[in-house]
Amino acid sequence: MPDFEIRNPRCNHEKFTDRWPKTDAARDRFAKELATLELTLIRLRDNTETLDLKRNALRKLFGEAAANIAFDSVNKRFGQRGDLGTLAYSLGTGAIGSNLGVVPGLRETTVPKHRFYGSDQDV
């Protein structure tokens, strides 16, 4: 146990320090996990990886269900934007955005409405 205590400022009878790692080894492990979390969040924020790699990173951090919910939710909103014809893109780079927070600072031009054509065979 640490020789000090930190209480929840919104709930004074709750001591955060009660749940802190009790040994040095456990504290080291916690510190490493915290560093991993921070680095992964930076990687996710900096948009340097493909979406499937980002999803795998989220899975490792928060579990399969949380990662699925997060990605399915964004994907659904992305799809709705296409259905509504309000998806936007940036001339020159082609950055796609739709107020999803995926591409900050996008100068928006609306993508013309259309339908992707589909077949399960080469033609």
Place this chain on the structure above:
Amino acid sequence: MTWDPWDTRPKDIDDPRAARRVSRYHTREMAEKWPNFRVTIESAWLTRWEGPVEPLAQPYLVRIEFVPGVRTGNIHIPFRSPRVYVLDPAIRRRAEEPNTRVPHLYNEKHPARLCLFFPTGHEWGWRDSIAETILPWTCEWLARYEFWLATGKWTGPAEHPEPLEDNALR
């Protein structure tokens, strides 16, 4: 988005001078709106551009080919809607579902050719700007592809009709 260089549209442009005007129009538009693209073939019967786009989390190199339609002597090359190929990185199936094809492709073999619009739905016509339709649709396709790779679900407007005659797709 629209352009009207003539009062009427022949079935195929045919006249080599008219075909060149069409190609020059698209080349000028592409240079203005997508300056990172370069023309790699410029002829009376074919214009080809290649360049980078970065729709979401990954850059791609894509190729666009446009045949305006031309007749010279006995040779007739009919008008053809723009074709878009992804040169790099190669379009791939999901690692989790290797037997499931990538959606909305005319040809999955590298370089994959994208199905960007419903060919018989009058969504792209000779008056439409490639720079303002085909390119943003390409970027949208790639963005949806990235989501599909991550989730296995393709969202957004799509059409899955009965197989069409080959000519209708080209």
